[in-house]
Amino acid sequence: MADEALFLLLHNEMVSGVYKSAEQGEVENGRCITKLENMGFRVGQGLIERFTKDTARFKDELDIMKFICKDFWTAVFKKQIDNLRTNHQGIYVLQDNKFRLLTQMSAGKQYLEHASKYLAFTCGLIRGGLSNLGIKSIVTAEVSSMPACKFQVMIQKL
Amino acid sequence: MSRQANRGTESKKMSSELFTLTYGALVTQLCKDYENDEDVNKQLDKMGYNIGVRLIEDFLARSNVGRCHDFRETADVIAKVAFKMYLGITPSITNWSPAGDEFSLILENNPLVDFVELPDNHSSLIYSNLLCGVLRGALEMIRKLRYTANT
Numbered sequence: 001m002a003d004e005a006l007f008l009l010l011h012n013e014m015v016s017g018v019y020k021s022a023e024q025g026e027v028e029n030g031r032c033i034t035k036l037e038n039m040g041f042r043v044g045q046g047l048i049e050r051f052t053k054d055t056a057r058f059k060d061e062l063d064i065m066k067f068i069c070k071d072f073w074t075a076v077f078k079k080q081i082d083n084l085r086t087n088h089q090g091i092y093v094l095q096d097n098k099f100r101l102l103t104q105m106s107a108g109k110q111y112l113e114h115a116s117k118y119l120a121f122t123c124g125l126i127r128g129g130l131s132n133l134g135i136k137s138i139v140t141a142e143v144s145s146m147p148a149c150k151f152q153v154m155i156q157k158l
Numbered sequence: 159m160s161r162q163a164n165r166g167t168e169s170k171k172m173s174s175e176l177f178t179l180t181y182g183a184l185v186t187q188l189c190k191d192y193e194n195d196e197d198v199n200k201q202l203d204k205m206g207y208n209i210g211v212r213l214i215e216d217f218l219a220r221s222n223v224g225r226c227h228d229f230r231e232t233a234d235v236i237a238k239v240a241f242k243m244y245l246g247i248t249p250s251i252t253n254w255s256p257a258g259d260e261f262s263l264i265l266e267n268n269p270l271v272d273f274v275e276l277p278d279n280h281s282s283l284i285y286s287n288l289l290c291g292v293l294r295g296a297l298e299m300i301r302k303l304r305y306t307a308n309t
Contacts, residue, residue: 003244005216007177009209010288014184017205021191039183046179046273076176 004078004100011101014039015117033120040124041131048129051075061155064133065092072129077101090155094126095148102147115143119151126151174246178272185285195283202284206291207298214296217243230254233261236293245269 018035022028051072058064069081073096083095101118105111119141127139136156143149188198217223221239226232233251242248247269253262270286284290 004173005213006209006244007173007180009212010177010180010184010205013205013209014180016208017201035187039180039187042183042186043176043179046182047176050175075173078173 008101008104011118011121014121019117033116036117036120037124037127040121040126041128042124043121044125044128044130045132046128047076047125048072048132052133058133061090061135062086064130064135065094065153068126068129069094076125090157092153092155094151094153096151097148099147099149102143102149106146108145110146112143112146115146115149116141119143119149123151126153174269175272178269181270181288182274185283189280189283195280199282199284199287202287203291203294206288206293207295208291209288210292210295210297211299213244213292214299217296229258229261232297233263237263240296241265 015036018032022032052067055067058067065084065086069084073079073081077096077100079096079098079100081094082097083093085093085095099119099122101122102115105115105118123139123141127137130137130139130153138154138156139151140154141149141151185198185202188201189195192198192201217240221243223235223239226235237249237251241263247265247267249263249265251261252264253260255261265286268286270289274285276283276285
């Protein structure tokens with residue numbers, strides 16, 4: 001049973017580690033975000049496998065998204081997603097008003113420009129989880145005022 | 159009632175697996191970035207150190223452990239309180255040096271290596287090296303506190 005504090009610290013170390021070994025510039029920033037997102041992807045894939053081993057089959061896409069918002073989010077971040085919106089055409093917006101990975105950073109607009117670094121891993125986590133449930137997607141995140149943030153999931157129809 | 163209890167232990171298991179899987183992804187990425195195992199070990203140690211210097215504050219705030227009077231007490235606290243609190247395991251303390259300033263911690267089932275298999279071409283990789291860094295960072299912080307208290 002690993003403690004939450006450990007994961008928080010490890011995650012922050014990973015972000016700073018990835019950025020330390022990169023140089024300045026837009027391209028490098030993009031590469032770092034990609035690296036973090038890919039790590040999150042692998043973890044998401046593994047986690048969702050472990051977690052849905054014994055659950056019933058999902059009825060449809062919305063059911064899967066609700067699972068992500070409730071059970072998956074609770075297991076990973078100890079709380080549920082506060083608000084799920086969808087246009088019923090493959091776009092979902094998950095709103096977390098007190099995102100665990102941002103609460104220690106600031107309560108407002110300070111450090112806003114760095115927030116995306118700390119969201120990349122979680123975007124990958126969602127994408128990886130969905131991928132192993134058979135859904136291909138693109139996940140992005142946006143923050144306007146910490147610690148609230150929104151994750152936008154775009155389902156890719158094959 | 160029992161269903162709620164199940165949920166509790168399940169979510170604890172999940173957070174442990176989250177940490178294990180994240181650590182695995184990290185080591186995999188480091189192996190890709192650095193060509194040789196020695197560099198990966200060093201990087202893991204450095205990251206562990208940074209985590210350790212912060213973790214010690216969290217530990218002291220939550221554990222209510224008083225000052226340790228000697229190194230043996232410190233070893234006990236590390237194995238029985240700290241490891242239990244953060245990783246849910248209690249390693250055994252063995253191999254004390256004659257001077258009493260060195261000991262070994264043996265982890266019977268290390269949660270970091272669940273689901274992990276090292277391929278043959280990474281034989282000199284110390285997979286759990288992050289833990290060494292964490293211990294180093296945490297203890298260095300306490301030693302520093304000791305110094306300032308004495309002067």
